[in-house]
Amino acid sequence: MRAWVVTEPGPMASGPLELVEREVPEPGPGEVLVRVEACGVCRTDLHLAEGDLRPRRPRTAPGHQAVGRVEGTGQRVGVAWLRSTCGTCRYCARGMENLCPSSTYTGWDADGGFAEYLVAPSDYVYPLPDDVPAERLAPLLCAGIIGYRALARCDLPPGGRLGIYGFGASAHLTAQAAIAQGATVHVATRSPASRRLALELGAASAGDRPPEPLDSAILFAPVGDLVPPALEALDRGGTLAIAGIHLTDVPALDYDRHLFQERTLRSVTANTRADGRAYLELALAHPPRVTIAPYPFESAARALTDLANDQVNGAAVLVMG
Numbered sequence: 001m002r003a004w005v006v007t008e009p010g011p012m013a014s015g016p017l018e019l020v021e022r023e024v025p026e027p028g029p030g031e032v033l034v035r036v037e038a039c040g041v042c043r044t045d046l047h048l049a050e051g052d053l054r055p056r057r058p059r060t061a062p063g064h065q066a067v068g069r070v071e072g073t074g075q076r077v078g079v080a081w082l083r084s085t086c087g088t089c090r091y092c093a094r095g096m097e098n099l100c101p102s103s104t105y106t107g108w109d110a111d112g113g114f115a116e117y118l119v120a121p122s123d124y125v126y127p128l129p130d131d132v133p134a135e136r137l138a139p140l141l142c143a144g145i146i147g148y149r150a151l152a153r154c155d156l157p158p159g160g161r162l163g164i165y166g167f168g169a170s171a172h173l174t175a176q177a178a179i180a181q182g183a184t185v186h187v188a189t190r191s192p193a194s195r196r197l198a199l200e201l202g203a204a205s206a207g208d209r210p211p212e213p214l215d216s217a218i219l220f221a222p223v224g225d226l227v228p229p230a231l232e233a234l235d236r237g238g239t240l241a242i243a244g245i246h247l248t249d250v251p252a253l254d255y256d257r258h259l260f261q262e263r264t265l266r267s268v269t270a271n272t273r274a275d276g277r278a279y280l281e282l283a284l285a286h287p288p289r290v291t292i293a294p295y296p297f298e299s300a301a302r303a304l305t306d307l308a309n310d311q312v313n314g315a316a317v318l319v320m321g
């Protein structure tokens with residue numbers, strides 16, 4: 001089979017990804033072999049290619065939004081970021097398996113979906129319907145699920161004012177979920193195309209900064225410099241959740257300007273399977289508008305380069321030929 005692997009992590013211009021031929025993997029006990037139909041491209045894949053996240057094993061295929069069919073049964077499934085947890089630690093026991101210290105991740109601890117086949121533990125894959133194109137389902141698996149958890153973590157009150165910083169794949173799904181709940185959504189992004197998309201999807205504003213104080217905000221852009229202004233833009237008692245796995249350094253905070261009046265700053269760390277199931281149920285019952293930027297499988301490196309250059313509008317997805 002063909003697989004894209006990270007050889008030498010570095011800037012996309014240095015060619016950190018290589019297309020290789022390898023054996024189709026063998027599923028172990030409790031695992032399924034999945035023939036990939038499409039795989040979403042996430043900023044985390046870019047962090048893995050560029051080395052912002054340290055590799056955990058050599059020559060690993062990234063990709064953690066894989067839609068495919070289980071060999072043997074033909075069942076349509078999705079393979080997402082959370083690959084396994086221990087099930088017994090204090091966090092797993094409390095329903096917080098996203099914090100399990102022994103958790104493993106698709107495309108980081110094991111080969112992911114930038115390949116024609118992958119194996120995954122059967123307890124961690126999500127059943128998916130047959131009648132939706134694979135490329136429409138793929139972005140739900142990380143962009144959708146992580147955005148859903150971020151929306152829960154930012155404590156948006158009913159009918160509240162939500163700020164969204166950065167408007168990529170996850171943000172455009174999360175904005176729709178929030179608007180559907182009755183929120184007023186303000187999007188801050190530099191890209192003119194993303195501003196247009198935000199307004200089309202029902203955002204109340206899209207510009208440099210929100211025009212009114214916010215009850216809640218989610219930072220999707222991996223830019224620590226945005227944390228102080230995003231905190232400052234919160235109303236009293238507001239919450240800022242940082243959605244990404246990687247963030248550049250946060251500058252010094254001024255207690256009075258950025259935190260006092262009970263403003264809260266939170267991270268979002270992966271997701272539980274319960275988050276995944278809840279989000280997929282919601283997204284399949286009320287399908288969001290997914291703006292897809294499809295790329296042929298052979299063009300994975302170009303897809304990541306476009307993502308690095310902020311040239312993807314919506315969700316990039318690799319589609320098998």
Ligand SMILES: [Zn+2]
Pocket residue numbers: 042043044045064081142143
């Ligand atoms: Zn992701």
Ligand SMILES: [Zn+2]
Pocket residue numbers: 085086087088089090091092093097100101102103
């Ligand atoms: Zn655990």
